[in-house]
Amino acid sequence: MPELPEVEVVRAGLAPAVTGSTITGVSVFDERALTRHGAGAADFVARLEGRTIASASRRGKFLWLPLATDDSALIAHLGMSGQMLLRAPDAVSERHERIRIHVDHPVHAELAVVFADQRTFGSLAVDRLVRDGATIVPTQVLHIARDPIDPFFDDLVFRAAVGKKKSAIKRVLLDQTIVSGIGNIYADEALWAARIHPETPADGLPTQAVRRILAEVRSVLAKALAEGGTSFDAQYVNVNGQAGYFAHSLNAYGQQGKPCPRCGTPIVRESFMNRGSHFCPKCQRRR
DNA sequence: GGGGGTTCCTGTACGC
DNA sequence: TGCGTACAGGAACCCC
Numbered sequence: 029m030p031e032l033p034e035v036e037v038v039r040a041g042l043a044p045a046v047t048g049s050t051i052t053g054v055s056v057f058d059e060r061a062l063t064r065h066g067a068g069a070a071d072f073v074a075r076l077e078g079r080t081i082a083s084a085s086r087r088g089k090f091l092w093l094p095l096a097t098d099d100s101a102l103i104a105h106l107g108m109s110g111q112m113l114l115r116a117p118d119a120v121s122e123r124h125e126r127i128r129i130h131v132d133h134p135v136h137a138e139l140a141v142v143f144a145d146q147r148t149f150g151s152l153a154v155d156r157l158v159r160d161g162a163t164i165v166p167t168q169v170l171h172i173a174r175d176p177i178d179p180f181f182d183d184l185v186f187r188a189a190v191g192k193k194k195s196a197i198k199r200v201l202l203d204q205t206i207v208s209g210i211g212n213i214y215a216d217e218a219l220w221a222a223r224i225h226p227e228t229p230a231d232g233l234p235t236q237a238v239r240r241i242l243a244e245v246r247s248v249l250a251k252a253l254a255e256g257g258t259s260f261d262a263q264y265v266n267v268n269g270q271a272g273y274f275a276h277s278l279n280a281y282g283q284q285g286k287p288c289p290r291c292g293t294p295i296v297r298e299s300f301m302n303r304g305s306h307f308c309p310k311c312q313r314r315r
Numbered sequence: 316g317g318g319g320g321t322t323c324c325t326g327t328a329c330g331c
Numbered sequence: 332t333g334c335g336t337a338c339a340g341g342a343a344c345c346c347c
Contacts, residue, residue, distance in 0.1 A: 029340060060324090089341075108340055109325085124325090147324045149341060195318065204342075212340060302321075303340050321345075328338085 030106040032175055032209030033252035034272065035089050038112050041267030043084035045114050046093060046141065049133035051076045061126035061143060064105065064168060065153035075154040076102060076129065085165075088175045088208025092155070092166050099157040102129075103166045104143065110150025113142040114267045127152055175209035176246050187238050190230045197233060197241070198226035199301060210245060213258055213281045216306045218245040220280035225314045226305045232315065251277065280306040 030038070054076050056062065056069040065072045080096040091112075092103040104112060113122060117130055117138040127143040143152055155166035162180055165172075174181045186207055193200045200206055201215040210218070219226050221244035224237060233241075252258055257272030265271055275282075279289050284297035288308035298305045 031341095063323095105341080107324090107342085146326065147340090149324065193317090199319080202341085301319085301340090304338090318347090319345105320347100322343085323341105326339095328336100330336085331334090 029108050029211055029213060030110065030257075031089060031211035031214050031252075032177070032249055033214075033274070034257035035086055035091055035106060035209075036253055037257045037266050037272065038106070039084050039086045039091050041114070042091075042093070042112060042141070045133065045136060045139060045267070046081045046131055047083050048080065049131040049136075049139070050080050051078065051129060052132050052138070053077065053130040055128045056126070057128070058126040058148070060148045061145060061151050062153065064103065064151040064155075072152070072154055075100065081131065087163075087165060087169050087178070088172050088204055089211070090166070090169045090172060090208075092169070094157060094164075095154075099164075100154055101157050101166050102152065103155050103168060104152050105150055107145060107147065107149025107151070109146040111142075111144045111265055111269075112267055113144060113265075113269055115140045115142050172204050172208045173206055176207060176242060177209075177249060181207075183239075183242060186242060187235060190233065190238050191235075193230040195230055196227040196300070197224060197230045198305060200230045201241070201245070202301070207245075209249065212303050213278070214245065214248050214252065216281040217248045217279060220307060220312065221248060223311050225312045226300060226307055228315055280308065282306065 054073040059069050062072055082094045082096045085092050090105055092101040094101045117140045122142050122144040124144045124146045125142055126145050129141040132138050155168050157164050158167055160170055189206050190200055198215050201210050222241045252274040255272055255274040258274040259271035280295055283295040284306055285294055288295055291310050293308055293310040295306055296309050
């Protein structure tokens with residue numbers, strides 16, 4: 029499940045391969061991969077062919093490739109199982125391949141950027157770039173808050189927003205309009221590290237606890253990034269199809285029944301927001 | 316308008 | 332062996 033570290037690994041892999049390259053052809057095999065592009069496949073293709081990719085950017089779990097000479101970008105959200113793969117232009121079709129974009133790089137020659145997605149929650153689009161404070165972002169990313177490793181992320185604004193929310197702190201961490209990039213895995217891991225029960229009402233948390241949560245969020249994201257992201261199966265891989273290693277470092281997520289690495293109490297899994305919440309019932313007591 | 320629940324989707328795991 | 336069902340979850344959407 030691609031969260032911030034996984035998307036950043038993909039962005040960093042794409043950047044050197046596609047920056048400065050020209051899009052020579054686009055094939056759409058499944059229009060469900062264009063749910064974020066309302067104008068349809070023909071329009072999507074027309075807006076890309078012949079264009080030059082200027083760079084690769086990211087905010088939270090959104091990734092985009094700004095196009096040279098005007099204010100538009102190819103944006104991508106990987107959803108739960110989306111992959112951006114770099115392949116030889118004549119490479120055989122990937123399993124669940126939805127879109128293939130052929131690019132011609134002045135140094136690396138021809139490449140295929142393949143968007144593959146098993147569960148079809150991810151999608152691509154061509155979107156207009158607009159200014160958001162000190163940053164330029166696609167319009168579809170405007171409502172997404174900055175992520176915790178963004179140099180312009182404002183800790184004070186985050187703490188104030190958390191203090192106004194009556195919802196469970198885990199729901200707040202998953203709310204991409206408050207802080208972006210965090211999904212179920214890293215929310216559970218950060219709350220375990222901060223010793224906070226996932227269902228603690230956000231507005232009841234002392235400032236010190238919110239500070240601790242944010243510090244642990246940053247810590248767990250940085251560690252996952254250093255290990256190439258979290259892979260449980262073939263659902264998340266980098267642009268070369270390789271898995272990340274952070275799954276070996278998980279303390280709470282998916283560890284139900286196993287002893288808490290801190291106190292030995294078995295980790296518990298409870299259903300929360302139609303997904304799993306993993307925590308230590310002793311270290312993370314409900315207030 | 317805040318809060319919380321539902322929905323979309325498909326491969327895999329598991330029980331009978 | 333084969334079938335049916337539960338499960339995984341990001342984000343938009345809907346309803347109260």
